[in-house]
Amino acid sequence: MATTYDFKKVSVIADGAFITGFMDGEPIQVEKNEDDIVAHVGADGDVTYAESADQTGTITLNLKQTSSSLPHLQQLRKSKKIFPIQIIDSNNGTYRAGGSEARIVKMPSRSWGTEVQGVEVQIHVADLTEA
Template sequence: MARTYDPKDVTVVLDGVFITGFQEGSFVQASKDEENFSTKVSAQGEVAVAFSNNPLGTITLTLSATSPSLPYIKQKAKSKTPFPIWVTYSGDPKEVSGGTEALIKKAPDKEYGDEVGDREVEIQVLDYTEE
């Protein structure tokens, strides 16, 4: 049986607001900032494993320069109050990434040209989880 993917099955909810106006191509990326563990091998071949307790993750949104969500994103970037953010793929298999405390690292850079540009928004998630 063939599996399908529809980008409309991806939603981003930032502090209760659905974000819209994504740029074509890869428009959302979510990842944990650090690997779950690190290893060291002694000169005699003994392996030691150190588990990471780093809860940080990063969600990067690529919005169109004409996105209706940009004013809201810029407002949240100025805020010093953490907010929840969730990226949900409701297709098969269902995936949810995000956390209850996040901050926008900085307002998106601006670029102008002869085509509609994009605005990249990097969001630091302080309690990142994936399901």
């Protein structure tokens, strides 16, 4: 069965604003900061799983240096505001990731050249959920 994927059906919404101006390649990455469980193996081989309470994660956006969303993200960083962020993928069923408590880790270094450069923005999410 053939399927179609369209990046235009993927949205990132940070503090109510749709983020635009993504670089080519892998412009959006979501990663939990810790594993969901920690396995403990006893001397006799008995295994116990401890549930991790760490729900933090990192969302990394790779934007073009010309992205009209960069001033919005810079303002969120300068204001030190805790904001909601959501990633919604409407391709073949909906995937969602994000949280209500996010902060910009730091604005990336910038460079200029004869080609459009990528700008990587890291966002820490205190309550990352994926569905």
